[in-house]
Amino acid sequence: MSTDALIEQLLAAPPEVGRSVVEALHQLLDDSMLDADDDAPRSVAEAAALVGLTAHTLRYYEQQGLVRPARSPSGHRLYRAADLRRLVFLTRMRLSGMTMHDLTRYVRLVEQGEHTVDERRRIMLEQRERILRRMRELSLALEVTEYKIELYGGSSGA
Amino acid sequence: MSTDALIEQLLAAPPEVGRSVVEALHQLLDDSMLDADDDAPRSVAEAAALVGLTAHTLRYYEQQGLVRPARSPSGHRLYRAADLRRLVFLTRMRLSGMTMHDLTRYVRLVEQGEHTVDERRRIMLEQRERILRRMRELSLALEVTEYKIELYGGSSGA
DNA sequence: CTAGAAGTTCGAGCGCGCTCGAAGGCAAGC
């Protein structure tokens, strides 16, 4: 995904939710930093901070086969730009509700090479359906929620 | 929420996702049936079928204080229209990511009467933020997903 | 050289929201 697209996402965010603009900016920042390809490898804690996960979780993801950072001679993990980009991808997909199971399956396919693109596309098509479905569920709930808010005197606290 | 609003939701759903229109219609149907106020009380299994949960889950919700159906002389649960409407509300909010904890807190407030509307509004305002935030996360993931689909030859399977 | 921070592996534990099964009671059709 391009940084431009991310910026558009940012701008598309409704203005009344100030707090999360900061957060979105943070995400944007992540991507920029990753794109900057300043190829000093990061430690597990640094990588975790950049993508907004814990070091524990990064090790867990590795154990699950989602990412495979290089190692220093002494065995410490070295996260490079490509690893960080993958982590951002993983985080986005996890946040959208893709299960660990599907994600590991997908990553395995990616690592098996080009002949797996058919199945990869199938996975992503299914994932798109799930996302759209979740969005419709959220719309429904948003409506209920706003109805209740109105009922209780509106956002203003009147 | 009005049935009209639900119909609008339905129509607003993108046309390419045929399968879930059926599902949305099902939800709509639920509401109509509940609104029909055909006041024959339903058994736990009937109620479960109507709202799309299991009988086990309905009993669990009751145990958590989310709903309190009347009982027959012999102790069987009797779900009336009002109970079913509450169940639909609960289901929507659960699907939108509201936790059991927040939902029980909210329901407790409702049952405590009018003097709790301030806190109820606060809960719903927070919930709205969470929903909007989730929607933005989903948009981000949707974009990644569609990018991958395009990369793999598009929806058509080309 | 040394203290302390941060890294490693491993396996156990946890919070959430159900989900299930056992043991027994009630209801409706034949």
Add this chain to the structure above:
DNA sequence: GCTTGCCTTCGAGCGCGCTCGAACTTCTAG
């Protein structure tokens, strides 16, 4: 009246995705 099936309560179990702690090693600042 009996059979069949749904109802009741209760407590245990489960799947997911982390999350944590122990025990040990390595790096870094002073």
